[in-house]
Amino acid sequence: MFNAVIDAPFGKVGIRTGGATVREIVYLPETAANYAPDCALAARTAAQIVRYFEDASAGFDLPLAALGTPFQRRVWHGICAIGPGAVLTYGELGRRIGSESARAVGQACGSNPFPLVIPCHRVVSASGIGGFAHHGGDGFFRNVKRWLLAHEGTSIR
Template identity: 55%
Template structure:
């Protein structure tokens, strides 16, 4: 989930620089990059397996890394992190609805749209703009006819869709 206002730097080939993360945690599908600043989590990023673990640079990054590891061990784990106030009021409304989806359940973009009084495409855009995947489980939102996109990616065999499939299977969702 990279946007033009994202402060993470890229080098040739679009590779993210690991030093911009406060911690990098290895997970079964690759890694999670954690960026903290001023006592708040500013971003959680799905990273490919080419990223190596990085020890936490501060206490909050350590706490976030431990929570990511606990989620990998136990899909019922609920994150409790101070998240930076990023995003629009509408995105926050969508993210609150997503955060309320229980583990093991999936709603469609259309169902979430009805909950927040909006349109499915707008919900999809808010899902893709989520700075805090896992903590705000946007992987629990799917298209009416299948898995849908993930993190502004919809390539059926791409890294992000494989991450979404892993997360849903980890949480007991089958058939998507």
């Protein structure tokens, strides 16, 4: 169950909170039912996401749950240093954080529970757009990634 489901230009976004933290942000298809925020943190998260959809340079200031392995958190921290309109390849991000494995970086990107807030869409394959949210191939998730990159002024096919 989500604490909120809001409209997005590519479908919907589901928000889960727990206690005083955001626990998960999920991309959902257009067919998902909207759900008004049921707590102050869900409303705050929804408002910041809407602000990002209006202005790609808008930042986020949300309490995120301490999830993930130490390596995943290192990757996610590295992702946060990539500004709107910029991209890094999985390998480039890996080198920045001291990892030799582009594949491990890609897996950590796919496991990111806070997309948009931790903008994993800014990490791409050396040969193109790459996967998204553990989904390869064309389809809903890759189209979300394309929309987010285009929204930020970057076009990668």
